[in-house]
Amino acid sequence: MSLRYSIIPVTPYQQNCSLLICEQTGKAAVVDPGGELELILQKAAKENVTLESILVTHGHLDHVGGVAELADKLTLPIYGPQAEDAFWIDSLPEQCRSFGFPHCDSFIPDRWLNDGDSVEVGNETLQVLHCPGHTPGHIVFFSPSARLAVVGDVLFNGSIGRTDFPKGDFQTLIASIQHKLWPLGEDVAFIPGHGPMSTFGEEMRTNPFVGNRD
Numbered sequence: 001m002s003l004r005y006s007i008i009p010v011t012p013y014q015q016n017c018s019l020l021i022c023e024q025t026g027k028a029a030v031v032d033p034g035g036e037l038e039l040i041l042q043k044a045a046k047e048n049v050t051l052e053s054i055l056v057t058h059g060h061l062d063h064v065g066g067v068a069e070l071a072d073k074l075t076l077p078i079y080g081p082q083a084e085d086a087f088w089i090d091s092l093p094e095q096c097r098s099f100g101f102p103h104c105d106s107f108i109p110d111r112w113l114n115d116g117d118s119v120e121v122g123n124e125t126l127q128v129l130h131c132p133g134h135t136p137g138h139i140v141f142f143s144p145s146a147r148l149a150v151v152g153d154v155l156f157n158g159s160i161g162r163t164d165f166p167k168g169d170f171q172t173l174i175a176s177i178q179h180k181l182w183p184l185g186e187d188v189a190f191i192p193g194h195g196p197m198s199t200f201g202e203e204m205r206t207n208p209f210v211g212n213r214d
Contacts, residue, residue, distance in 0.1 A: 002022055002023040002024045002122075002123065002124065003020060003121065003146040003148065004021050004146075005018055005148065005191065006021065006047055007197075010033070010036040010039060011035045011062045013062040015032065015034040015063055015193055016032070016192060016194060017032050017033050018031040018191050019044060019047060019051075020121050020126070020141075020150070022121050022122025025123055026048065027121060028044065028047070028051055028122075030051055030053075030055070030070070031054075031057065031141065031191075032064065032150075033065075033066040033070050034061070034062045034064065034065045035102075035104075037066045037069060040066070051076060053077050054067055054071055054076050054077070055080055055141060055150075056078060056079070056080040057151070057152030057193070058081045058085050058088070058134065058138040058139070058153065059081060059085035059086070059087075059088025060088060060153070061092060061095040061101060063193065064089065064092065064104075064107075065101060065104040066104065068092075068104060068106065069104065069105070077110040078111075079109060081109075081112070081138060081139050082112060082113055082132075082136075082139050083112040084135075084137030085135050085137030085138065086112075087167075088137075089106050089108075091106070092107075093105070093106065113130075115128065115129055115139075116128065119141070124145065125143075125144075126142060126143050127141070127143075128142075129180045129181070131176035131177070131181070132169070132176060133161065133163060133168065133175070133177075134152070134161030134168055134173055135167065138154060138161075139152075140152065140180070140181065142188075147187055147188050147189060148190070148191070149184065149188055149189075149191070149200075151191065151193070152192075153192070154173065154177060155181060155190065155207075156192045156193070156198075157192060157195050157196045157198040158203075158208070159207070159208075160173060160209045161193075177210050178210060182200060182204060184200060185201075186204060187201060
């Protein structure tokens with residue numbers, strides 16, 4: 001395994017921005033840069049990595065507020081989310097006003113991602129899973145070699161994502177977790193959009209929303 005990660009909580013919502021780092025090449029992707037770019041760039045410098053792409057799980061402000069600025073600053077390509085989240089990204093300036101965030105620009109990804117796609121981080125390959133429910137275009141990035149998933153706001157340690165936003169749907173979210181995430185394996189560790197990490201096995205056993213109730 002040559003993929004490692006570093007988590008950088010950003011914005012007042014303490015969203016888990018992540019660096020996914022290929023140790024063989026020193027190249028890294030930044031996942032969900034929601035804001036506070038100086039913190040993200042400081043961490044990248046401390047890790048001595050070269051940022052090569054921005055990966056986006058979904059279009060909510062706290063996950064994408066810094067995407068346009070970072071892409072412009074470092075000339076990085078943007079990959080994801082799935083195109084059903086375009087309406088969220090288009091409304092970023094409005095989201096900023098509504099939630100009292102500094103202005104941030106909307107953007108168009110260099111590549112919208114779909115279920116079954118893959119993206120490269122250095123020599124590592126991440127699989128893309130479309131996991132709607134929290135938002136309609138939400139995706140998850142999975143590293144088979146590292147047994148690691150970056151799940152955004154689909155699943156949390158002890159909870160699941162909200163489904164009361166526009167085009168959210170509770171049953172769709174449950175189906176995404178049970179049919180897309182659980183089959184990856186109980187040993188898979190995951191980085192959620194907020195809060196501490198966990199494993200799929202732990203959530204299968206204990207999560208009150210999607211855990212086993214036997």
